[in-house]
Amino acid sequence: MEFPASAVVVCESNRTRADLYELWLDDREVRQTLTRSQFADAFDAGVAVLVLDLSFGEGGAEPVSERVESTAPHCRVLGIRGRSRAEPDPSCDRELERPVFEPDLAECVETLFHRANYHLLLDLYYRTTVAIATREWRTDGDPENDERYGRLRDRAERLQDPLNRLRERMTDEDVHAVLRGFTVEDVPDGESDASIEAKYRPDECSRCGLDWNEPIDGRDPVAQLGAYVWRCVNCGHVDMRADPSHQSITSYK
Structure with a gap:
């Protein structure tokens, strides 16, 4: 089964531990990062799980957590903490205390x-x-x-199968944890569809x-250049839609 987010990033300043975690997770696409700059290069919207040493780098884990929230809010964070750290980190979905053992790491990463x-x-x-519905x-x-309506119906039907197959691998607790992460802004009602896409953004180039x-390799297929201006990442064409009657204006390279 192919997943929209396929990567696991191991964010650990100790190379021995990072190598060990990568070995234990060899059934996944693992990106190992030992420094803050390596993390910046490795982390993107295609990451599903971040295995994070909570003492990572200067400033601790907070800057890393902020990057996760802004770039890939779907990403789940598994925090690795030392015994001296008693308080749980609210930015983590799960935590493990060192020393970490293979079954615990593998189970947590699979769940997240x-x-x-x-x-x-x-x-x-x-x-x-x-x-x-719109x-x-x-x-x-x-x-x-x-x-366009027909393509949307086809997509909805195609999504049902992977959703059902994933649901079979998850516990009720897992599903509830995901649903708790959805807010009103994620699934708006009526004309409040700004969080689905900019209000007048066209459906296609x-x-x-x-x-x-449809995301492309985990990334947004369109870049917003202004309040009502969008650029296609495929061909560079720019559309402006200040209201539904506005049409395409130009190309942008």
Whole structure:
């Protein structure tokens, strides 16, 4: 089964421990980082789990946690702490105390890996179903000749299978933990769809036809240049949509 977020980043300043963790997690794509600069290069939206030494680098783990929140909010954090650290870190989804043993590490990473990907898939499913409902409303319940509507329906059906298969691997506690992470902003009602996409952002590039609701390698397929201006990452075309009647304006390289 392919996952939208496939990587595990091990953020550990001790090379011996980092090598050991990577060996224990060899069934996953592991990126090992020993310094803050290596972490900055290795971490992106395709990361599902961060194994984080809570004493990592200057300033501790807080700057790393801030990067996770801003770049990949779906990413789950497994904190590794020393015995002298009594208080749990609120930014961690789970914590292990050193010395860490292989079964504990593997079990925690597997659980958090499934939670991260269930979060991503569920979020995309909600975005898609809201977009379907919006198009049905705009066409007075008769969108059958709308090509975009058909693609949205197909996507929603395709998402159901991986969601169901992931759900089978998860406990009820795991699912509830994911659902607690969703807020009103994640799945808005009615016209409050700014968190799904900018209010008037087109669904696709008018030049190359790229679907702007489908991530590309874990990244957003469109960059917002201004309040109502978007650039396609595939062909560089720029669209401006200050209201639904505005059309494409130019290309941008």
